Amino acid sequence: MTTTSPPTDPAALRVAYLERLATSDEPGAVAVAVGALEAGADPEVVLLDVVAGAQREVGDLWAAGEWTVVQEHVATHISERVVAAVAQHAPAPAPSGLGKVAVACLDGEWHGLPARLLSEVLARHGWAVEFLGASVPAAQLATHLHRAGPDVVAISSSLPSRLPAARRMVEACRATGTPVLAGGAAFGEDGRWARAVGADGWAPDARAAAAMLAADPDGPWFADEDTGASAVPGSRDHVSAREEQAVLHARRAELVRQAAAAVRPGTAGGEVPDELADDLGHLVDFLAAAVFVDDPGLFDGFVRWVGTVTIPDGLRAEEVAPALDALAAALADSPRTVRLLRSAHGAHGGQPATVG
Numbered sequence: 001m002t003t004t005s006p007p008t009d010p011a012a013l014r015v016a017y018l019e020r021l022a023t024s025d026e027p028g029a030v031a032v033a034v035g036a037l038e039a040g041a042d043p044e045v046v047l048l049d050v051v052a053g054a055q056r057e058v059g060d061l062w063a064a065g066e067w068t069v070v071q072e073h074v075a076t077h078i079s080e081r082v083v084a085a086v087a088q089h090a091p092a093p094a095p096s097g098l099g100k101v102a103v104a105c106l107d108g109e110w111h112g113l114p115a116r117l118l119s120e121v122l123a124r125h126g127w128a129v130e131f132l133g134a135s136v137p138a139a140q141l142a143t144h145l146h147r148a149g150p151d152v153v154a155i156s157s158s159l160p161s162r163l164p165a166a167r168r169m170v171e172a173c174r175a176t177g178t179p180v181l182a183g184g185a186a187f188g189e190d191g192r193w194a195r196a197v198g199a200d201g202w203a204p205d206a207r208a209a210a211a212m213l214a215a216d217p218d219g220p221w222f223a224d225e226d227t228g229a230s231a232v233p234g235s236r237d238h239v240s241a242r243e244e245q246a247v248l249h250a251r252r253a254e255l256v257r258q259a260a261a262a263v264r265p266g267t268a269g270g271e272v273p274d275e276l277a278d279d280l281g282h283l284v285d286f287l288a289a290a291v292f293v294d295d296p297g298l299f300d301g302f303v304r305w306v307g308t309v310t311i312p313d314g315l316r317a318e319e320v321a322p323a324l325d326a327l328a329a330a331l332a333d334s335p336r337t338v339r340l341l342r343s344a345h346g347a348h349g350g351q352p353a354t355v356g
């Protein structure tokens with residue numbers, strides 16, 4: 001006897017939804033979501049367990065090389081439309097007076113859908129929400145906060161490499177006196193890097209954020225003054241971390257060329273394939289972010305990830321170790337950075353080349 005799962009079962013809906021994304025079937029994807037709502041599904045479940053759940057799987061399929069970046073783009077566009085269809089079919093209630101929240105992605109952060117999902121959910125919990133979208137420059141955000149005067153600013157990022165930008169955004173928001181709530185994969189599984197950049201609070205997902213803001217609409221939400229970073233702001237350690245991060249930032253293009261020449265000698269003095277330059281650029285950006293928050297775990301995590309991703313012409317698993325060595329040789333004057341590069345070999349399951 002075959003058992004059919006109820007029309008509101010999130011796991012079954014996610015499978016059906018992903019099938020629609022896989023065939024670029026926008027009307028079909030909208031029908032899965034609206035059908036679930038009509039069957040009594042909670043809009044939050046459709047947004048967070050079906051759409052967001054499927055989007056994570058889209059990311060894994062892309063990283064595994066099973067889906068192209070174009071398929072990911074088409075799927076994400078359809079998911080944006082489905083989020084709009086859910087909002088139209090099951091509108092959020094009028095704001096309940098809890099307050100006003102502005103939701104913005106960090107400068108250079110193009111993952112707007114996570115922040116959009118957060119905005120939809122907070123609106124359902126009675127907040128007056130302003131969604132400011134992807135890649136918002138910190139200075140413009142501060143001007144907007146002065147003008148619009150929200151009670152809370154929610155900053156979003158999916159890439160830990162954007163943490164230096166997060167610090168700039170927190171400082172810009174702090175100058176307006178607006179409490180800063182941070183979230184998204186960029187800030188680490190336990191939010192430790194939200195502390196490190198000085199945010200007033202962090203939540204793992206939209207549900208937790210809504211619950212936290214309902215319990216305490218004003219913040220700050222981090223209980224203690226522990227910034228989580230081992231380097232006390234202004235201390236020698238902190239300054240040297242910022243100096244080494246600035247070196248990585250300033251020398252990014254040159255370091256990418258040097259690492260490319262080391263892993264693919266044929267590119268020396270010539271063109272570096274875009275995908276390889278892109279991956280090596282991310283390697284330098286994640287290294288700079290790890291130096292910035294003084295956490296080797298951040299860079300080790302990226303090195304483990306980059307070794308598993310199959311991007312045609314991108315950095316190959318066997319090229320990671322020589323790239324780490326080339327960067328260590330080029331950055332010999334940055335002791336903290338070299339320490340992270342050497343420890344990352346372990347995360348990649350290898351040994352650093354003996355220098356000298």
Ligand code: B12
Pocket residue numbers: 048052053055056057058059060063072073076108109110111112113114115117118154155156157158159160181182183184185202203204205206207209278282302305
């Ligand atoms: C769609 C997508 C894109 C789209 C984004 C378009 C859009 N409109 O969002 C585009 C094409 C722009 C893109 C680009 C890139 N992407 Co992309 N992307 C994705 C993908 C597949 C889905 C994102 C999504 O829809 N998320 C929606 C749901 C899933 O997000 P969520 O995290 O659950 O959101 C919740 C929480 O984070 C939280 N939250 C989020 N923000 C906030 C804020 C606050 C204040 C709070 C409290 C909570 C909170 O609440 C949300 C709702 O519950 C992810 C896969 C993934 N696992 O996320 C990869 C992914 C994030 N991308 C990745 C990468 C590498 C990139 C690129 C660098 C690729 C490249 N080489 O160019 C670029 C970087 C561009 C940039 N600088 O931003 C990697 C990151 C890996 C890593 N090591 O960090 C991922 C994980 C894919 C993978 N599996 O490897 N990407």
